[in-house]
Amino acid sequence: MYMFIALEGSIELGLLYVLMALGVYISFRILDFPDLTVDGSFTTGAAVSAVMITHGYAPLLATLSGFLAGAVAGTITGLLHTKGKINNLLSGIVMMIALYSINLRIMGKPNTPLFGENTVFSVIPEDYFLVIVPVVIIILKLLVDAFLHTDIGFALRATGDNQRMIRSFGVNTDFTIILGIALSNGLVAMSGALVAQYQGFADISMGVGMIVIGLASVIIGEAIFGHKTVFRATLAVLLGAIVYRMVIALALQLNMNAEDLKLITALIVVAALILPKIQKSLGQKRKILERIREVNNKVENNGRDINA
Amino acid sequence: MLKINHVTKLFNANTVDEKLALSNVNLSLAPSDFVTVIGSNGAGKSTLMNVISGVLKPDDGNVIIDDVEVNKLHEYQRSQWIARVFQDPMAGTSPNMTIAENLSIAYLRGYKRTLNWGLNKKKKHFFKEQLERLGIGLENRLNAKVGLLSGGERQALSLLMATFTKPKILLLDEHTAALDPSRAELISNLTEKVVREFNLTTLMVTHNMAQAIQLGNRLIMMDKGQVIMDIPPSKKQGLTVEDLLHEFTAIKGEELNDDRVILG
């Protein structure tokens, strides 16, 4: 029973992290832009929504404002990269660090509690959480899918795929990169806003390691559920985020130290990134060895004088 | 249609790597001119293409399209008039998107992109028709990812994507060079067909002398950043590879020296 409650909790939390994982999917996979802004913008979304809620704004408005704040942060990262010509990793790191101070400014202190406040979840009867939230998340996923199938969405995908090509058809890639990174961080921040409301507080360090968790979700999802089409890939990311939370819940059940979770996540990502490469190079080596054997056989069959 | 006035491009000025890639180049293309461009390695052919398309800004001189000076326009802005096919078959398409999606991107050349659906029945039908003209069966693979196509298929698709919206100017930079001979011939024939059909003003770089002679109505030769030979339509008929080599020796006082020249 206790196990079941833990799993249920992890599914609930996983659902809220889906938007973050979708954001990481857009920057990392669609745009091929490893964007570290995420660690900061997740907290930005949480901070903005928490502060607004404590000031009496409607939770939904606070959540959407979280999205906008994240989009602004992403826009600045995009500008640093495209107009400032700063390497994409570095643009994200700089923005992540800047956001730490900005998030503190937004909250005025390292932690903003939401206990007793109205949140977006207050209106959901407890028994319906796992009905209503998944429906909302799936609608948002479908919206992302739809966007990626519009003309602008096509341009965005082609930007991540082949910038030279898409420019030669009239697309300003600076614009598509900024748009994509803004959308990505908007989703990440909205996820932060939801998590803050779910757990009852926003905390300055709640975004730490978020990019790796996002990557882990994307990679786990793609590995288990495949990613042939956009629809399939975003579905995989959605499920990946939930599976990731369940894995973490299980790890905790097995008395693993909570402090080690980030290390475990990092290891999962490293393994997921390296294993396919090792497999591939092993495969290649095998092929080369086979070929060498073939060639050697031929040499032997054609007489030994070649070696003489 | 296209005018290049006193264009100079100097790479790495004032360093040991200084390179005068284009030196006071003047060139003027009339509407529906199909000009083939030959010249040894490093002659400045690709640089010229890049200056026209806006990938590179000239250090001096200007580029004029239809009487409009386009010097200040970025590559993506000039693309409303200028289409390109690159040498690398990977370069002209988006590998993780489908054939139909790629065509849809190309279809909007010169138009603003909006939140309309990238594909619909009507567009797909139109793309299918267009693909049929290539005659290599791509019309049955609309939903296949372009990354799965062979180099030749991709280059045929790139050519279609570059041309089916009838751009004013078509730039081809050794677009058959990376293909095996039979595929190169196919692309070469397709090129001639679409350029003629759509009356595209075309500039085509090639290392294949026979191809340069066979295609187009005009031929220029570049060397060391300059146009050293410009054979007008009246003289291009009946031109032979030997004529070209003789002419080169006459102008430069040396033999044409290029490992990659293919005499045909």
Ligand SMILES: Nc1ncnc2c1ncn2[C@@H]1O[C@H](COP(=O)(O)OP(=O)(O)OP(=O)(O)O)[C@@H](O)[C@H]1O
């Ligand atoms: N971005 C660059 N920076 C520095 N030098 C360059 C650059 N691009 C080209 N060059 C130099 O300018 C000269 C002209 O190059 P370009 O690529 O135009 O030659 P090309 O005629 O296309 O040759 P090829 O037949 O080999 O393609 C070459 O010497 C080249 O090394």
Ligand SMILES: [Mg+2]
């Ligand atoms: Mg070249």
